[in-house]
Amino acid sequence: MGGLQQRPRERGEHGLVRRRFVERLRRNGIRDPRVLEAFAQVRRHELVPEALRGRAYADTPLPIGEGQTISAPGIVAAMTQALELRGDETVLEVGTGSGYQTAILSRLAARVISIERVPRLAAAARRALDAFAVTNVVVHLGDGTQGRPADAPYDAIVITAGGPEIPEPLLGQLAVNGRLVGPCGPRGAQELVRIRRVSLRRFARESLGACRFVDLIGAHGWVG
Numbered sequence: 258m259g260g261l262q263q264r265p266r267e268r269g270e271h272g273l274v275r276r277r278f279v280e281r282l283r284r285n286g287i288r289d290p291r292v293l294e295a296f297a298q299v300r301r302h303e304l305v306p307e308a309l310r311g312r313a314y315a316d317t318p319l320p321i322g323e324g325q326t327i328s329a330p331g332i333v334a335a336m337t338q339a340l341e342l343r344g345d346e347t348v349l350e351v352g353t354g355s356g357y358q359t360a361i362l363s364r365l366a367a368r369v370i371s372i373e374r375v376p377r378l379a380a381a382a383r384r385a386l387d388a389f390a391v392t393n394v395v396v397h398l399g400d401g402t403q404g405r406p407a408d409a410p411y412d413a414i415v416i417t418a419g420g421p422e423i424p425e426p427l428l429g430q431l432a433v434n435g436r437l438v439g440p441c442g443p444r445g446a447q448e449l450v451r452i453r454r455v456s457l458r459r460f461a462r463e464s465l466g467a468c469r470f471v472d473l474i475g476a477h478g479w480v481g
């Protein structure tokens with residue numbers, strides 16, 4: 258298919274572009290060295306449609322089919338850093354999408370459970386993660402607003418789509434001292450929030466700023 262011959266050169270070019278991209282993340286406030294290293298390693302261009310590969314390291318969301326997008330890398334980095342991962346955590350991700358954030362998380366935590374509601378996207382993400390030789394991730398098909406009690410509690414939870422509220426079941430599945438990061442609020446006026454479970458009954462909530470994500474659709478999200 259000719260692709261084989263082109264591959265090494267392509268990879269080199271993307272490598273250089275990715276180093277500049279990581280420099281930009283650093284300038285924009287991403288300081289955690291483990292997070293920066295994960296962004297330096299994961300090949301985002303392999304997760305976007307072929308025709309859009311030239312824009313893979315621009316700070317912009319890109320379409321991945323099924324009306325969904327791969328989130329802009331700047332916000333993925335900010336959300337990842339806000340999870341404060343050290344390497345021994347079990348993380349739940351709601352909204353696998355392309356699998357980009359999943360691949361990043363796999364490098365920063367012990368285990369990642371990711372849930373995607375669109376079958377074709379879940380299948381494509383599984384294939385991509387296999388191609389990256391990622392072994393500590395499981396992608397489940399289903400409604401992530403219900404979480405996944407079987408693997409709870411989670412040290413960290415990230416939601417990559419926006420519903421009206423942070424789904425109640427996810428708060429229940431967060432470990433004490435655990436962090437949840439995700440968007441919520443009315444369409445067009447979403448806020449990125451971080452919720453820390455301070456004790457069994459107490460949750461501390463802070464705003465990380467305005468944001469814009471695709472719809473979180475499910476029992477504890479928008480009606481699909």
Ligand code: SAH
Nearest residue numbers: 327328352354355373374401417473474475
């Ligand atoms: N982190 C992903 C974001 C993809 S967009 C990336 O960068 O590629 C958000 C994803 O959430 C979409 O794929 C969408 O299908 C999915 N989604 C929306 N509601 C969901 C739900 N209730 N459960 C699981 N996935 C959901």
